[in-house]
Amino acid sequence: MQPPVLKSMATTDRIKLRHLRSLVAISEHGALVRAAEALAITQPAVSKTVAELEEIVGQKLCERSPRGVELTDAGRLLVRYAGSSLRTLREGLDSITRDRSIEAPVVLIGAAPNVAAGVLPKALNLFGQRNPQARVRVRTGTNAQLISELRRGGLDLVLGRLVDPSGMQGLNFEPLYTEVLIFAVRRGHPLAQQRPLSPRALSSFRMVLPDLGTRIREAADRFLLTEGVDDPLNAIETFDTSFGRNYVLQSDAVWCVPEGAVESDLREGVLYRLPLDTHTTEGPVGLTLRADMVPSGALQQVLAAIRDSAVART
The missing domain is CATH 1.10.10.10 (Winged helix-like DNA-binding domain superfamily/Winged helix DNA-binding domain)
Structure with missing residues (x-):
């Protein structure tokens, strides 16, 4: 033997x-x-x-x-290591075939829509100033989709909310800040001037909610159920912030969305945040990386820029 x-x-x-x-x-x-x-x-x-x-x-x-x-x-255990091995092999082949004077390493970032519209643009602007020749690719999606791709080696990092701890085996999460869900409407919406405003008033309007099965949808459902809004009227489910934004701007719909996804619209008065206490929907946003990964120099610079931008945000 x-x-x-x-x-x-x-x-x-x-x-x-x-x-x-x-x-x-x-x-x-x-x-x-x-x-x-x-x-x-x-x-x-x-x-x-x-x-x-x-x-x-x-x-x-x-x-x-x-x-x-x-x-x-x-199979899942083997894929965890196989994906990482394939990613490492691609990086090695890139290293020996690339003309470094022309082409810089690519950093692959997965981002939830709330950070893709909020902290990430600021971070990548800072990263670009520090590393003019660097290349970055950003993919958006649900946390579950992005984490799956991270495990396979298709991404270098994921920026978003903490996923279910049971799904974090082999991964490391670094919290950066916390974020709540808010209810946003267009300027001049019937609920914008209503005082006091009860969460139950939401029942009279069509709502735009995150996709079922996502962590933020679970948080939204808990809030609505606790406040007596257990059957949102003809809700539209989407994770597409571009669609959500344009839909509420053209209708009386109410959009349940992470605050970071609409920061600039709130600041500029394009959208209005309904005065509802949603602190129970708060959750950590941060960086998720593979535990066995050795960050490249470019990735370390991206991580530093994201951390700096997150500190400035808070």
Whole structure:
């Protein structure tokens, strides 16, 4: 019988890049067809490749479900390391092929809409002043989407609210500031001059709420339920701040939105914050990074700029 170390080395030697790419693609897309399309290969090829990987590691990595294909616990654990390994490999290849005098490293940032519209532009402006040649890519989405991409190595950091602690294995969260949800309306809205204003008055107007399943939607629902608004009238659900802004400006709708997403509109008087006490919706906003990640010099500079901008905000 081989010693454990030799057995592990033998297993590692059999794993190919295509095995890891196929497993990560299934994790990302949740279906064999979409994973195959992303990899530009056939569905049977993906199935065969994953079956080979399962035979190599000696464990079931994927299971079919009503929603498509889901990873087992072993599959999720392997993807966590596979995504990081693929990301590190890409960075290494970039390092040896890039003409550094022409092209600077790219920092990949995932941002929730509230910070994408609030603290992040200020931070990246500061970063750009300090690093004129640096390149940054920003992707927005729900925290769950961004955290999933971070785990796979598709992002360097996520800036947003703290996710459920049960989903933070292998990740580090650095709190920067706290933020509440507010209820925003257009100027001249019927509720803008109503005093005193009861939260129950919201029931008479269509509401724009965050998507179901998000942390901020959970906070919004708790607030509304506590205040007796348990059935918002024909609510529109969206995580798109551009749509939410334009919709409320053209209607009498009430928008439940993180304060940071509409800071400039509130300051300039474009939107009006209804005078409701929403302190119970407060939550920490901060930086999430992979625990096993060694930040590049460019990423360290981005982190410093974000921290400086967050301090200035508070």
